[in-house]
Amino acid sequence: MVEDNAARFALKTELLLRIEKLGLQQSLFPSSDELIDQLIQQLEDISPILQPLQPNDLPSLLGNWQLVYASAGTVVTRQIASIPDFLGGIKIKRVWQRLASVNNTRKISTSNSAQVELPILGEWQLQANGHWKWDTDEKTATVSFNSFSIQATKPFGLSNWSFPELKIPVLEFLQREALWITSYLDQEIRVGRGATGNLFVFHRDITS
Numbered sequence: 001m002v003e004d005n006a007a008r009f010a011l012k013t014e015l016l017l018r019i020e021k022l023g024l025q026q027s028l029f030p031s032s033d034e035l036i037d038q039l040i041q042q043l044e045d046i047s048p049i050l051q052p053l054q055p056n057d058l059p060s061l062l063g064n065w066q067l068v069y070a071s072a073g074t075v076v077t078r079q080i081a082s083i084p085d086f087l088g089g090i091k092i093k094r095v096w097q098r099l100a101s102v103n104n105t106r107k108i109s110t111s112n113s114a115q116v117e118l119p120i121l122g123e124w125q126l127q128a129n130g131h132w133k134w135d136t137d138e139k140t141a142t143v144s145f146n147s148f149s150i151q152a153t154k155p156f157g158l159s160n161w162s163f164p165e166l167k168i169p170v171l172e173f174l175q176r177e178a179l180w181i182t183s184y185l186d187q188e189i190r191v192g193r194g195a196t197g198n199l200f201v202f203h204r205d206i207t208s
Contacts, residue, residue: 065098065203
């Protein structure tokens with residue numbers, strides 16, 4: 001146990017330093033870093049919480065998390081990356097996730113948000129709301145979203161003005177489910193894997 005704790009500390013320190021060195025714009029766009037991915041895989045092998053969706057371990061999973069690395073980008077950043085010269089015109093300010101329990105169910109509500117800065121148009125916030133659900137496998141969940149929203153938080157760079165949030169519901173028959181594996185979890189960082197193996201590293205947000 002002591003050896004695992006020391007190994008986790010060393011791996012996490014190196015991982016977060018390498019992610020920080022990449023910078024937010026690079027770490028959230030499709031540009032997998034082989035060494036970072038290797039460090040993540042080593043951490044996954046010594047995760048202190050093996051079943052994050054188990055009731056006793058849910059408190060460690062819930063709360064606010066900042067996304068600091070995505071090996072193949074995110075839904076938002078992949079779209080931005082398809083725009084010519086995207087890095088010069090559109091800036092990702094932050095991407096975060098809020099997880100909350102749904103009482104007496106095997107579900108977690110999730111809110112995935114991104115704040116972006118657009119040329120001329122200013123800062124905008126995009127959000128997807130949905131839930132995780134699971135059965136006997138307390139490591140793997142299916143994720144689906146039932147609404148999306150968009151809001152100008154600083155239109156045209158004006159900090160004292162904002163537009164109302166535009167919320168778009170997703171009809172039930174149009175909702176799609178995707179597998180999500182929480183492959184590493186401790187009190188500080190969390191690693192998720194998508195169905196195709198894409199890696200996502202979250203750092204707990206203690207400011208929200």
